[in-house]
Amino acid sequence: MSGEQILFWLFAVTACAGAISVALSQIVVRMAVSLIVCLSSVSALFFLHNADFVGAVQLMVYVGGTIVLLIFGIMLTSSSPFSKIKTSPAEGFLSAGIGALFLSIIAFTVTQVDWKIQSDKVAAAAPVKVSSEGYNAAADGNTARPLALSFLGLRPDQNGQAPGYLLPFEIVSVHLLVVLIGAAYLARTKRRVAPNA
Amino acid sequence: MDSLGYELSWYLRIAWLLPLLGFAIEVFGGYWGTRKTKTAAYLAIGCIAAGFVLSTVAFCRWNAETGAFSHSGEAAVHEEHASLRHIPFAGQAAVADHAEGHAAEHAEHGSGEHVHGEHASDGAEHGGAQHDEHHAEHQSIAALSGTIYTLGKFGDLEVSIDYYIDSLTILMFMMVTFIATCIHIFAVGYMSDELTEDYVDHFAHTSDGHHVHRPGRFYRFFSYFSLFSFSMLGICFAGNIFQVFVFWELVGICSYLLIGFYTERKSANVAANKAFIVNRVGDFGFIIGLMILWTYCGTFKFGDYEVDGHERPGLFSMVRGHDGELAQQGSDVILKTHGHDGHWQAPQEGESKTIPYTLLVVAGLGVFGGCIGKSAQFPLQTWLPDAMEGPTPVSALVHSATMVAAGVYLAGRFFPVFTTEVLLAIAYVGCITLFIAATIAIVATDIKKVLAYSTISQLGYMMLAIGLGGWAAGLFHLITHAFFKSLMFLCSGSVIHGCHHEQEMPKMGGLRRKMPITAYTMLVGVIAIAGLAIPGTGQLMSLLTFGAVDKPLAFSGFHSKDAIVATALAYTQLNPLHFLLFLTPLVTAGITAFYMFRLWFYTFAGDPRDHHVYDHCHESPKVMWVPLVVLSFFAAFCAANGEQGSLFGMLSFSEPVGLADGMTATGTAAIAVPSHHAVHDVHGTAGAVALLAAVLGTLTAYLLYCRKVVDPENIRNQFSGVYNFLVEKWQFDNLYDAAFVRPSHSVARWCAACDRNIFDAILHGSVKVCIWVATIDRKFDEGIVDGLVNLIGNVTRSVGLSLSVFQTGRMRQYVMFIAVGVVTLFALLFAFMPKA
Amino acid sequence: MSLVLANTPIDLVTEGLGLTGAWAWFVVAVIHTILIGLFFGIPAGVFIWAERKVSGRIQDRLGPTRVGGRFGWLQSAADGAKLIQKEDLVPKDADSLLFRAAPYIVVVASFAAFMFLPFGDGWSAVSTDVGLFLMFAMLSLEVIGVILAGYCSGSKWALFGAMREAAQMISYEIPMAICALIPIIIVGSLNLNEIVRFQSGEGGFPSLTLLNWNIFHPIAAPAFILYFVCATASCKRAPFDLAEAESELVAGFLTEYSGMRWSFFFLAEYASMFAVSAIAAILFLGGWDDGVGIVSGLRSSGHEYSASAIGAVILIAKASKLVLVQIWVRWTLPRLRIDQVMTTCLKYLIPMACALFLAAATYPLVLNRANHGRTDLRSPIGDRVPMRAVEASEAHAVLAAPDSTELAAADGEVTQ
């Protein structure tokens, strides 16, 4: 067992626990906290997979931004601080059953597929030959610069021969602006509907 | 001399189109902001006066080039009849040759170098070359023709806007624009009570018995006047018969609009309709004539023209050639299509283009039919008296001086195409008309009606003259008549205006004390139309004018009527069979003098018969009497020196070729047309006889109406049968009513009954069948087609409704559906995917 | 990234103990944690004491004088002891679990930020290319604890405080991050080590590296002021301490807290004050560089350990100075209203930051001036900075800067 593996299993368990706790908790705030735990653990898993930039973004945007937004939403929409809106047990069981089936199917698929062969197939079909061992060039965990270059349309990891992401990057930027305006428009103060209406 | 025709055509073209411009502005300009300004009148006067100025310019140019006005009188004196021999047939534009240099040389002799009109065909006739040398100096350009714009081409046939300019055209332009200007000015005064927003029409009543109130129509009156001027000038300007027809109809519509100017008055409406419908009868003949001519001659143009560089003869050249003779071959007339430079001859045998003689007669009669309608000749004379419903300036301009003269003008213009039979018919129609109208005028009491009948009668004189071959005499009378008749109408208008729209002569009397200017200018007109002269003053005049004038002192009417009577006498001498053609105008000359003086005495002399009218009447304003004075001057002196005068000379200048020597026709109408020489020989006799008749008529009128030697009442009672016959206008209206109107009405009623009983029944039956079919169709539609559609719709709807159960609106359920779906999909995949 | 032992002496310890694999890894982690924990606790105590002293002096009084003899230097320890002894109260209406957890979240968040803070060249627990980014990420997690604390207290004062705090912190993070991006643009790296190295240069002792500091960069200078304002606000320090706002909200989100849990919030506050000040020092004030070339001279002459040690002292001194400025500001300026706070941020700071950002991005292109001769700014953006990624595609010559290999190699030694 290497340290990395220990950490992996540690964070894997926390992530799963957080996720399960999100699913099971009835109090929204606790759900949010569990989600924080889960997402932080996931970001740790990203670090473990040499995706330090993605992990940092996950922490910054997801945990520090999105979740805060969600908690904001909770605060703005709850009629009492720790209100619970419960679902019927039958629904819960049904969901649990479907979830279990779903999980078993995915688990079955995960275990049944030989990912190495699939990966090699993809690599063989790719126009630019890359190592089938995956992207590990920045094994020391420095992916910020390659990522930045790929957003500028350059691909150092593929000898510069694969297409970059300049256009999607720009589109996402515009998209974000649109979302900003749209969200501001949607969330602006409106006349509150009379309770009996 | 670049192009005289082009230049003249431009003068006349602008003169012609200016009133149209005025009309457009007046119509589209609307009310000019208010109905109370005279802007429209000023505009109309400006247009027509500018037209007169341009016409005058054109006249001067023409005179300068041809000397027609300033020399022909003199020439007539010295050369007498001979000088007229060689005036080329109208339409054969006299041209020596084409060389322009020659043209310049000959210009001082008035020697016509025909000029190619800008568009014009080379309608040149080498007139002068065939005749004696000493005549050549009087030889001149008789006519200029050309095309302004081609409207359409149908093979060789061409419909275009042409011009045809000769002395007649220019004189007509002068006459029309001058008289129209005077009458326009007069109308400013006469129509001034229309300058209001609330005009009360005392002659029209609403259903509840009140007078009609309406806005004034001052501007409308003048816009119609402008349109009329345009149309009339268009007739004079026209270079082809179709163009004439177009403007003919435009003139007709103007007449209709102006007669019905007081549209609230039923009588005005009826009169307008009558004028229009009666004119249609004549125009029907006109169209037949047009069709025949186009079919056989293939052109409408008067003058020669050019197509693709080839000369083509116009109508006149085709029928008469350059020598004025018909080329008859059996029952056909050979059209002279062969030749060039205006020398048109019958082509070689076999190549000839012919027209059956009878059809040529019919064509002539047809065109003359149009003239009958327009000039109110027997038997279509009935509309003109009724047309007096229009405002008096309208009567003066449209129904005496110009429009009705258009018929005479056309008869004169189209003279070359008329055969002797047609001419005879014209003569007799004119003869009958002049007598009938004169007799009716004796008994008429409405001052305008008297003038209207006198107009018809005088037009009859003109027609008679043309029919007798006195082309120049007829048109001479046309011009002089225009002056004195417009003068008299304006005077009557002045009287009517002064008497507050009282038109009945029995209610007048003694007005000369109240309105002296009107009375004495009227007297000038009456003397002119009566044809009075002072016998024996010819020598005196000759002395006074150093021989320039040798005619007795007389107003214009004497000269022109003298010419006609002389022609008639000469004609009767050649054709004793037709002695009535001389006697009737002679007698009528007396009658004319009688009724005209009757009118004057009735109105202006004696004692006032109706003191109410007399007390309220007044002299007209200056704007009205100034035109009277001007016109009276011209009425008196325009025909100075008679047949040796400039006016007659100028007309003779454009006289159709061949007339001067007289003609002798054989066949159906075996008549002979007197030569100028013959006419001249009998001139003295005829003049004396005519003067005698006029003096007798005048004396009778004086005795009856001024001296009251015999009370006219007694005579009326004595001859009550004749009197009633005359009052009923020879029963023409009743005759037409019985012969045409009532039959038409009964046919119409019969048709209506047919419509109602037969066609409507069929229609209703078919409608019922349709409804029945439609009912069945509806049942089919509702039952089967709609049923099918509804079924589909219902099925869709019910399926949708049953499916919509799944649309629970619960988000979580949707997620559940997705999850279940994915799981199911996987299960199916696992179950059925073949193992790789 | 891998968790790396950056400091050679600690490597020696593990080797000496004969530990390998997971165990060595574990021991190193523990040592790091203790070191950082110490560093997390001690300055906080010092700054709390300093705050009291400074406020005393500003208010013309003495402040703590007795505990620990002169200057009351053990005052913080005494306060701590008092607070620990206090009863741990949880209000009846509160969500007890989250109420208890909230202080830990705050403390852990600001503690974690220190993991990426380099005290000397390479002297950081975790050295990574995205170190600055991660520090901000960790600091931004603090707000969650604050919100939870406020929300789960079951008190309206606390809730209002939390709401204000959340709104304020989220808003001020935006201009702060943008200001922090400006030196990043100038340097071309997110790596804190590289940023400092960029400012200190390679020169020996008598070289004026002071002028290389970003504070003397025409665009970065105003950015520094903006950054410091935003940092103050995001640390909930006066004049932006609306979350606590004693005069209005009793104590804001802290209303229901007492004892040790209450002190944790302050611990975290002072720690994050130090953290943002240290970031400011690194980004704008040359980090551990002394300005005259002593540290870089030592390093180039092979005395890396001493260089790092002296550098650490210099950095701590710079950061402490900035903390003192924050304390000074707190006792000098009156508190803003909440709407003024938001207006300041949204209507002034963000546009200004954006303008500076644009200026910084276009500055080298517009002025076309070599930035103190170290990097050719006229070259394409990809060439501007040494980058390790180039190693992976050496053949890709376009991307390779002429002088990048050297720097990359140097950097690589440190991080591997």
Added chain:
Amino acid sequence: MEAIGLQPVLFVSAVLFVCGVVCMTTKRNGIGILMGVELVLNAANLNFVAFSRYTSLGLDGQVIALFVIVLAAAEAAVALAIALNFYNNHLTIDVDRGDELRG
């Protein structure tokens, strides 16, 4: 250090995913459903990063993960605005009450 391998990561991601789905199906609170969505997105992200690390996907996986995070943030902002609107209109955040459009 040995590699962790692809399968454990995928398994963790599967757990996250299923938890997200269950969250979406059981939570009546609109914000709770949003959290479920975030979980699902994170599961996907984890997969992307794992494939990036262990297969030939290369840097693309991380890039896509970044896009997902960014878009998820945008989605959260809009969803939150919608949730606030929903709350304004229904005075509750219970999504089962928003069934005006049921068939």
